Amino acid sequence: MSFTRRRxxxxxxxxxxxxxxxxxxxxxxxxxxxxxxxxxxxxxYGLFYVPALFMDDWTSVxxxxxxxxxKWLDLAWRRPLLFAPFLIQxxxxxxxxxxxxxxLWSLHVLMATLLYAIVDRFPLLQRHxxxxxxxxxxLVYPTNYTHMWVIVLGVYCSVVLTLFYGYFLLRxxxxxxxxxxxxxxxxxxxxLGLYELQVGVASxxxxxLFIVYRQTAVKRRLSLFxxxxxxxxxxxxxxxxxxxxxxxxxxxxQVVTTPGVLLSRLVWAIx
Numbered sequence: 001m002s003f004t005r006r007r008x009x010x011x012x013x014x015x016x017x018x019x020x021x022x023x024x025x026x027x028x029x030x031x032x033x034x035x036x037x038x039x040x041x042x043x044x045y046g047l048f049y050v051p052a053l054f055m056d057d058w059t060s061v062x063x064x065x066x067x068x069x070x071k072w073l074d075l076a077w078r079r080p081l082l083f084a085p086f087l088i089q090x091x092x093x094x095x096x097x098x099x100x101x102x103x104l105w106s107l108h109v110l111m112a113t114l115l116y117a118i119v120d121r122f123p124l125l126q127r128h129x130x131x132x133x134x135x136x137x138x139l140v141y142p143t144n145y146t147h148m149w150v151i152v153l154g155v156y157c158s159v160v161l162t163l164f165y166g167y168f169l170l171r172x173x174x175x176x177x178x179x180x181x182x183x184x185x186x187x188x189x190x191x192l193g194l195y196e197l198q199v200g201v202a203s204x205x206x207x208x209l210f211i212v213y214r215q216t217a218v219k220r221r222l223s224l225f226x227x228x229x230x231x232x233x234x235x236x237x238x239x240x241x242x243x244x245x246x247x248x249x250x251x252x253x254q255v256v257t258t259p260g261v262l263l264s265r266l267v268w269a270i271x
Contacts, residue, residue, distance in 0.1 A: 057150040081193030114163035161191035162198040
């Protein structure tokens with residue numbers, strides 16, 4: 001009696017996809033990462049879906065849509081583009097709460113995918129695995145309890161644009177065309193019209209790329225500081241310029257910039 005052992009690994013020059021008779025892209029690392037992100041997003045949000053409005057979803061957002069009080073561009077508001085994503089959503093779906101949650105879920109998948117794409121292009125050991133871990137942790141990070149609040153649509157749109165900024169700036173630092181730098185700045189500028197949580201991260205990302213890609217041409221490396229200049233102009237506008245033209249910002253008077261407070265916030269952020 002003789003036994004024949006099956007070859008479980010591909011021959012030289014033969015890929016696993018060819019061995020299994022499936023398209024090569026179906027077994028690529030990027031495809032597996034994306035499917036993993038979708039699966040975790042379904043487990044985290046899809047299985048526990050409740051068609052309800054939370055907190056300020058109605059009073060701060062949907063009521064404005066229904067009553068026609070929201071503007072596409074409100075120059076008298078500290079976040080002039082904040083209601084634009086809500087208006088797009090309302091014009092497309094009307095007052096359909098389930099569709100709103102599908103949009104939020106899709107944004108989470110997109111954000112996680114962009115995070116993976118950024119880390120996967122960064123010069124790291126095991127960057128594919130590390131990028132996937134980062135993306136999946138982002139989806140289920142426990143300190144964020146607003147994942148599926150309708151009111152945070154504008155915030156997540158801002159995060160998506162910021163991640164596109166990060167991706168395009170990385171491509172530019174790696175030798176991409178100047179168009180990628182322009183796209184990065186456009187995404188960052190639009191995101192600032194929606195929200196401002198990305199100011200520190202966007203500036204730090206430019207510095208990181210400047211340090212990591214030391215072999216890049218001087219002109220290209222110095223161009224990486226353009227986003228920081230944009231952040232500086234934006235910060236001056238939000239603290240001084242907006243007050244001069246009478247923009248309503250009820251929280252500006254509550255900003256504390258004492259050294260003790262700034263240091264404690266820095267320590268907590270590092271932790």
